[in-house]
Amino acid sequence: MTSAEAAAGPFQVTVQPSGRTFSADAGEPLLTAAIRQGIGMPYGCKDGACGSCKCRKLEGEVTHRAHQSKALSAEEEAAGYVLTCSAFALTDVVLESRQVTDESAFPIRKMPSRVISLEKRSHDVMVVKLQLPANDALRYHAGQYVEFILRDGSRRSYSMANAPHTGPGVELHIRHMPGGKFTDHVFGAMKEKEILRVEGPYGSFFLREDSAKPMILLASGTGFAPIKAVIEHMQHKGITRPATLYWGGRRPDDLYLDDWVKARCAEMPNLAYVPVVSNALPEDNWTGRTGFVHKAVMEDFPDLSGHQVYACGAPIVVDSARAEYSADCRLPPEEFFADAFTTEADKHKDAGS
Helix, strand or coil, X not given: CCHHHHCCCCXXXXXXXXXXXXXXXXXXXXXXXXXXXXXXXXXXXXXXXXXXXXXXXXXXXXXXXXXXXXXXXXXXHHCCXXXXXXXXXXXXXXXXXXXXXXXXXXXXXXXXXXXXXEEEEECXXXXXXXXXXXXXXCCCCCCCXXXXXXXXXXXXXXXXXXXXXXXXXXXXXXXXXXXXXXXXHHHCCCCCCCEEEEEEEECCCCCCCCCCCCEEEEEEHHHHHHHHHHHHHHHHHCCCCCEEEEEEECCHHHCCCHXXXXXXXXXXXXXXXXXXXXXXXXXXXXXXXXXXXXXXXXXXXXXXXXXXXXXEECHHHHHHHXXXXXXXXXXXXXXXXXXXXXXXXXXXXXXXX
């Protein structure tokens, strides 16, 4: 087969061990094709920056567009790993991804939303509540995210911080990134009743309800948002699997819904909470755990072989947890579910080939 014939497409992509199949057009990223056909592949940023969609290629040929070396190193690529968000099929392909679910993904839709409230929970975190069309409810898994489509066509992603049963509106936790085109607006000019366009749901971060394993819920900063949605979902569905939330911030104020978590713990005997602060000052009078939040888990759970971990927040936290829990705490890699929050700055630095 010549390279011209190889690139003609469409190609069949098979995902093992589930056996799910979908077709990918020539020049279409594998992840885009999977989302289009309702196949629940794992992913995060969709932009080659976070590595959440990385999986092993068992058969076939692909080529990658530009991506970050921290998401997929040259050594990993040589060993047969691919980033589905950045890889195009050149032939039929077989991938290995143990996180692919048999459940079809919810349809992705564009819709208008109206800002119904803005509540500043700390110096740099705004809780934004959006009203969605009441007659056309957005169906999503607790833990997924939506994208704002800005006037210039650029996009910003935020996890929904409320479980679907609390709808039809959605709650978002937005951290101010000074100089950021969207967050400067949120913290400056945004007003109630403003209309914004959103698209979703996106993401593969949601509770796997076919497991009875105890869970570690790991959040840094506003990575707490999708974890909050998962906790609401667990309470609503009467899910009583043991869950321990580790929430990390630099200062105590970064744990901006600490009171909410403590109230849920009082209602949910299966939920435990360990707040962790890395840079407390004397005036904080902090007497709780200190250091890196992912390390606190390792101190308390040196053997994670029987657990699932749901991690969300800064890429450095998620990446460190993923690597160290498997290497040092015997966590099966397929039991680590993550959503790394990549900013626009993250996406545009270190773009490799």
